[in-house]
Amino acid sequence: MYKRMVLLIVLLTAVACQQQPTATNPLPTAPTGVVPTSEPTAVVEPTPSAVPIPAYLNPELPTAARVEDLLGRMTLEEKIGQMTLVEKNSIQPTAVTTYYIGGILSGGGGYPHDGNTPERWAAMVDSYQEAALATPLGIPIIYGVDAVHGHNNLKNATIFPHNIGLGATRNPELLRQIGQITAVETRATGIPWNYAPVIAVPQDIRWGRTYEAFSENSDLVSELGVALMQGLQGEDLATSTAVLATPKHYIGDGGTAWGTSTTEDYRLDQGDMQVDEATLRALHLPPYQAAIDAGAQSIMVSFSSWNGTKMHAQKFLLHDVLKGELGFTGFLVSDWQAIDQISPNYYNAVVTSINAGVDMNMVPYDYLRFINTMRTAVENGDITTARIDDAVRRILTAKFDLGLFENPYADTTNIGLIGSAEHRALAQEAVSQSLVLLQNENGTLPLPKDARIFVAGPFADDIGVQSGGWTIEWQGKPGNITEGTTILEAIEATAVGEVQFNRFGRFENFDPPADVGIVVLGELPYAEGHGDAADLSLSASDVELIRRVGEHADKVVVILLSGRPLIITDALPLADAWVAAWLPGSEGQGVADNLFGNHPFTGTLPYTWPASMAQLPLGAGGEPLFPFGYGLTTDN
Numbered sequence: 001m002y003k004r005m006v007l008l009i010v011l012l013t014a015v016a017c018q019q020q021p022t023a024t025n026p027l028p029t030a031p032t033g034v035v036p037t038s039e040p041t042a043v044v045e046p047t048p049s050a051v052p053i054p055a056y057l058n059p060e061l062p063t064a065a066r067v068e069d070l071l072g073r074m075t076l077e078e079k080i081g082q083m084t085l086v087e088k089n090s091i092q093p094t095a096v097t098t099y100y101i102g103g104i105l106s107g108g109g110g111y112p113h114d115g116n117t118p119e120r121w122a123a124m125v126d127s128y129q130e131a132a133l134a135t136p137l138g139i140p141i142i143y144g145v146d147a148v149h150g151h152n153n154l155k156n157a158t159i160f161p162h163n164i165g166l167g168a169t170r171n172p173e174l175l176r177q178i179g180q181i182t183a184v185e186t187r188a189t190g191i192p193w194n195y196a197p198v199i200a201v202p203q204d205i206r207w208g209r210t211y212e213a214f215s216e217n218s219d220l221v222s223e224l225g226v227a228l229m230q231g232l233q234g235e236d237l238a239t240s241t242a243v244l245a246t247p248k249h250y251i252g253d254g255g256t257a258w259g260t261s262t263t264e265d266y267r268l269d270q271g272d273m274q275v276d277e278a279t280l281r282a283l284h285l286p287p288y289q290a291a292i293d294a295g296a297q298s299i300m301v302s303f304s305s306w307n308g309t310k311m312h313a314q315k316f317l318l319h320d321v322l323k324g325e326l327g328f329t330g331f332l333v334s335d336w337q338a339i340d341q342i343s344p345n346y347y348n349a350v351v352t353s354i355n356a357g358v359d360m361n362m363v364p365y366d367y368l369r370f371i372n373t374m375r376t377a378v379e380n381g382d383i384t385t386a387r388i389d390d391a392v393r394r395i396l397t398a399k400f401d402l403g404l405f406e407n408p409y410a411d412t413t414n415i416g417l418i419g420s421a422e423h424r425a426l427a428q429e430a431v432s433q434s435l436v437l438l439q440n441e442n443g444t445l446p447l448p449k450d451a452r453i454f455v456a457g458p459f460a461d462d463i464g465v466q467s468g469g470w471t472i473e474w475q476g477k478p479g480n481i482t483e484g485t486t487i488l489e490a491i492e493a494t495a496v497g498e499v500q501f502n503r504f505g506r507f508e509n510f511d512p513p514a515d516v517g518i519v520v521l522g523e524l525p526y527a528e529g530h531g532d533a534a535d536l537s538l539s540a541s542d543v544e545l546i547r548r549v550g551e552h553a554d555k556v557v558v559i560l561l562s563g564r565p566l567i568i569t570d571a572l573p574l575a576d577a578w579v580a581a582w583l584p585g586s587e588g589q590g591v592a593d594n595l596f597g598n599h600p601f602t603g604t605l606p607y608t609w610p611a612s613m614a615q616l617p618l619g620a621g622g623e624p625l626f627p628f629g630y631g632l633t634t635d636n
């Protein structure tokens, strides 16, 4: 207690020296019992009640009171700084101090340059935090990452199935546990803010972000989105086992029309949702109501548009509906440089978006331009100080609730749990529950453990492919990119008979026929609009591979690693069994557990499985190959 008392007195003296008193911002009164001199003097032991600390530094006070006290002490520069979110490669820590920056983020793949380890992540975050605490009021930054299927930018973290696979589990309790573990592994590296979960309701699986979402069904998205968010946030955000979740991207990111995107060569991502308000409310809004009711305090705005107007400019949807009608009291963060897309006139873009209700701008590069534009807009009266105060109030509330003023630096207590066997076991269970058995003829599955097995396919032994996008790198990448178990390794670890692998399906060192040929096919990793695809059909070489393996095996099993349903109709008869494995992440053992009967198949389709591309977008008509909710079990 004594140490804290001395620290507080020293801090008060520091605050007194650096802040200019103003009418609305009287300096805190010097604590009685201490003579403020330049020479260090013996500190008179003050009675605790005699040392009035600034209210915002008093954790005993309600958050609202701390926020109001702090707000009243802030200059306009400090307030604008809080609304500024910068990507970590675009700013030096010293500039965080100079410009009172409120947030720093790592974009996809934004690991430390000097080593992708938990310790280096914590040191990197703390370097920015130290700079923030050097500002006159010592307002901590909030550091954010996309931990969308585990702490996926961190090498050797536990990588869970992407949300499409979690949607197939239909198991909210499992997702709550996944959220908890993701929070532990993320916060252990000093990061309290996670840009997850995606609660989009995709209506066209040609979208490159289909796998980031749980389902085409709004109710399922609401249920699972809330469960994951509750796991991430826990009961108390101010603990080392919780992170601030960020349901995203508000609103209708998954409802855009093909060919309406104006970003790069994207076709759906960041496009225009062309529906009436009734459809918007019925299909895309319920997950946000559910998330707000479950305690969301940060929501990310969508790049996309609604009937031609960018979401970041939609005051009706941001301010009137989300903050007004739905009662969202947290803060709205923009997406990556999304405000700039509103208008070629940056001043107009910023004014429009902040006045529409965006509270924090993920700039993320030229923070000085944003700060100067904001100051000019306030001086011109185009953005009111009331709007600024409202945004800063929302941001500070989250920072106080995260406990950042009391514990601003990384708490690495749980660093040893990152990628632990216990965490990986849960991920393995999630993989098993995520698999959907599409076809199982001739009693093929489960496989006898002593079967003679031939494994083929480019993706059978590839942790990068089975993890998909948003893994170590933004777009993900094939290869041995992080610790885990490939599907081949899992088969080899589970089978007791002969197992032979040849990615090209050439039976070079294996006397045919195999009892079972297992072919692992699918999609290479992608993220966002780079995954928008006009054709989801299996390639001719994939079909040929299945056929080739079938010539030398009594039975054939195809395992699909993909971010969405693929068009497999014509190839279906070429194999006895088909398994949708989605993007299972690091724990491929979950696939082998189901193949050999150690775990039943229980997953059911979270998306309709089309028979042809003509059946897209959802509702285009025609009998699907497999309907929403379909899934065989191994006792079928």
Ligand code: GLC
Binding pocket: 106, 107, 108, 146, 195, 248, 335, 336, 528
């Ligand atoms: C990306 C994504 C968003 C992500 C953000 C930060 O462009 O749209 O989901 O949270 O930028 O990485």
